Amino acid sequence: MNDEQNLRDRFEEISVPPTRLEVDALVEVGRRRAFRRRSWQAAGGVALATGLLVAVPTLVIGDPAPPPPVVAAPTTPAKPTPPKACKAATLRMPAGVTGASANGVDPSGRYVIGHYFKGQDFQPLLWTDGKPGKLPLEAPSMQLTSVNVNGVVAGLAEGPNLQYAFRYENGRYTRLRTPPGLGWVYPYPAMNAAGDIVINAKPEGESSGENTVGLLYKAGTSAPIKLPLPANSYVYDITDDGTIVGALKKDGVNKTAYAWDRNGRGRELKSVPGTTSIVYSAEGDWATGGLWPKNGDATPARWNLRTGELTQLKTGEGPGLAVNSDGWVLTTNELIRDGANVALPTPANQEIRTQGVSGSGLVVGHTVTVGKNAITGPRTWQC
């Protein structure tokens, strides 16, 4: 048998885990995407962060609305002064670099991590007080995923037959070791102010994740500590007081937002009946993530880790991916402050991808051309 036919046969024989996708849900996702595109066009290409998405349907569907009744203006107490608008800026790039993205910011707003791209490989960048710098490469792809107030960076290195988490501190990389038989780390390392790092690890080649273990690397060390968490725990972030947030798989596949202390004492965070919940990020008293209805897109959620209060942020789209110490929540393209979307000024014909928010109110991310996803540059919004 020749190699080509042999490969064809082997591809057919590979046992692939079943898809979770359902046709009806896919159609619904397509409808929503088509609707968003029409709405964007109807809004003249203005960024949707101001809530235009919600307003458009009444303008374009159905009979013209009757004029509003004329009523006397109610007397209302004086409104509080609205917060200042966000000020957009472009991050400088090192000489010769184009198409870079900003992917995170430390709580003080001093350090920003990001990348430019070589093919599909992440080439690491670190901005300090707005000044850009290229970090050295130890693998073809060095993806930076977290930075703390001391400028210590955590990330994920990848290359052919190579994948590991690392810490970058004082100008050098430290490879974070994994326990025997748990060689695949995912999804990304997260770090707190002290420099403690958490990530999940599973046996290489296992796609189900059923043997996942949460790992902790204490500041300055490369030896893994297996977190004493129950089976089916997934860790996503660690706060400065050592609280670890993530999700616990229950009933086979559904996940519930969870928080643990380092001794493994866990508590289920509030959720909404009928939804799956995950916490992705936490800072201070606040945590954010998403609530997934069955067969639907996520809505962002915010938890107060001290009181346990859950706020479902219905204004946003997709889960919350970052939160700051004041409880501001970022989704992939929105900032939600005090329960309302905050306008992030965006150049014409571009869309934003928000990635991080500091305690000082600095939002970082990048912009892409509409419909093409070509990165047009790293940006910040001081809010």
Added chain:
Amino acid sequence: MRADEEREFVEFVRGRLPRLHRTAYLLCSDAHRADDIVQTTLAALYVSWRKASAADNLDGYVHRILVRRYLDERRRGWSRVLLGDHPAPSASPGADHGIGERDALITALRALPKGQRAVVVLRYFGDLTVEQTAEALGCSVGNVKSQCARGLAALRGVLVTPAESMREQS
């Protein structure tokens, strides 16, 4: 989209979903990411269905979107957005090969550069011609041929069957 167009779309997706998911899995070696890639591919297809369904080679068109989503996916962080990183149910061993051998091919695929992996998967699993593969990847026919040859050479070690291996040793 009109109702009749949506019915055509649903019919197309019902017929292709398992195969597209399998293609995405072979590309990325991860069931969750494969679902993400397929979902974004089909959402994009829904939006452009009228134009796409009139294309001469609809499957080639869909593969082109799928490969681009695969290549772009890491940059965008969508995996968290769409499915919440749900782990898929465990895989069962293949009919003729155990998990070890299955993983050997998946591991070998993962070691290939992304573009080369895409060429190999589209050619030998998607059954696209050299020309269709070149069109899907936006590269030259010559490039597809050379990447195919390199990919096959790199995978040869895990393609040898136990019987062939014994013959070679004896």
